[in-house]
Amino acid sequence: LDGEEISDPELEACLRKGVKESILAPVLVGSAATGSGLRAILDAFIRYLPSPADEAPATATDHAGASVPVAPDADGPLLVRIFKTAADPFVGRLTYLRVLSGTLHSQAHAWNSTHREDERIGQLLLLHGKEQEAIGELKAGEIGAVAKLSATATGDTLCDRDKALLLPPLEFPKPTLMVAIEPQTKADLDKMGPALQRMLEEESTARLERSDAGEQVLVTMGEAHTAVIIERLKRKFGSSIVTKAPRVPYRETIRGKAQVHGRYKKQTGGHGMFGDVWIELEPNPGAGVAFAERIVGGSVPKQFFPGIEKGIRETAAEGVVAGYPLSDFKATLYDGSFHNADSNELSFKIAASMALKDGVHQAKPALLEPIMIVEVRIPEAYLGEVNRDLNGRRGRVLGMDIQQGMQVISANVPQAELFSYATELRSITGGRGTFSATLDRYEEVPSHLAEKVIEEHRKGAESSGGH
Secondary structure, three states, X not given: OOOOOOOHHHHHHHHHHHHHXXXXXXXXXXXXXXXXXXXXXXXXXXXXXXXXXXXXXEEEEOOOOOEEEEOOOOOOOOEEEEEEEEEEOOOEEEEEEEEEEXXXXXXXXXXXOXXXXXEEOOOEEEEEOOEEEEEOEEEOOOXXXXXXXXXXXXXXXXEOHHHOOEOOOOOOOOOOEEEEEEEOOHHHHHHHHHHHHHHHHHOOOOEEEEOOOOOEEEEEOOHHHHHHHHHHHHHHHOOOEEEEOXXXXXXXXXXXXXXXXXXXXXXXXXXOEEEEEEEEEEEOOOOOEXXXXXXXXXXXXXXXXXXXXXXXXXXXXXXXXXXXXXOOEEEEEEEEEOOOOOOOHHHHHHHHHHHHHHHHHHOOEEEEEEEEEEEEEEOHHHHHHHHHHHHHOOXXXXXXXXXXXXXXXXXXXXXXXXXXXXXXXXXHHOOOOEEEEEEEEEEEOOHHHHHHHHHHHHHHHHHOOOO
16 A cells, blocks of 8 residues: 555445455444444445446346346336335235336336236335335335235236246245244134234245144244244234144054954943954055955955944054054954944944054054255364264264355254254354255154153153043
8 A cells, every 4th residue: 555545435435346246244333222323334335335226237037038137227127026025013914125127106007927917006115114104106226115915925026017027036045943833822822823824924934834743833044033933923913822842743653464353342222333353464664554355255244344444544543652643554354243233334443443553562563753854054164063963863974065165964864853953053053054954754763762752652641531
């Protein structure tokens, strides 16, 4: 610099260039609680952040799928990006948008090219914190909002129908922290569904699932995200929910064969009930529940077969050993007896259920757990610690790769070990690690862990008066 003074305009021009080229990242300190520093932040936006005119034109696709560059010109074709949806307690659904090209007018029509539907634009709004200012139009480069759009969601594109353009979809990080949710009181039960639906409209990085264990599971970006959603559900929609660790969707199966007898007999005065079956159980890997019969000589009449199959399938769905669905086995009816007056479909259904419950314990029962294929993206500095942590979660590392300067670890990990992994990975990597997990297969649970699951089920059944 040769000892010369640097003028403010020179410094400002350099900072602006550095920010635009992603060489510099300005950091400003302020307080949302007191409002301190807000004016400095707004001034910094104008001084240092590139305006739409400084950026390359947006790239959209036309109806033929060809790429079309669209410059930020107020007189150009209309192109609007929807970047946020909020549930406002006063005006209802509030859609935040940015006009990339053209001019959007209040009380006009626009074409939603994402869903191919006409959308009536109501009153356009400028947002100043909680205050809303009605405005007649928004030009290229401006940000505003509109209430009560019917078909438009976050990430959609609005344009002119006769010059239809489509922007590429917004990419959001995938949520990974799973918590089971339920209403806090009976009064919250009716509110919870609609409140969650409205909340998820504005939360693009959260989703609601129904687990294989029958629970409602909220999947979020982390513990803080979960806490914010729960607080907003209570404050905005009056619905209180509680969270707990999700149940692992274990499955039961058998590893051996068994031939079992099920006999149900009840005399109640008048007609009684009588069902008698012999059933053969055997493993049937990967094929769910299968029922067959090889009755010879009519020892069990055909009209009772549906009841027997129903007894097998319903009992399998409830589980026998630990209360989880019984799967991957074949039950074959091969003998039995009936009573002309007392036998009916229900009698044989109960007899088949009794036979299956006894037979599973004789056929080497086993507990299966879901194994996930996990991809962990981390800076190289954390490689050793993350691998050690995966091994501690009964994980098996399958391979490692480098993608865009990040280490990517592929591993098989039991789902039971992953419910808190989002929090742990964030802690290990200082918030710089991410992961995704998808179901790969089911595998047998190690015996010492299976015993704990079965014992917990037994205690739960005893405390609830079950058998």
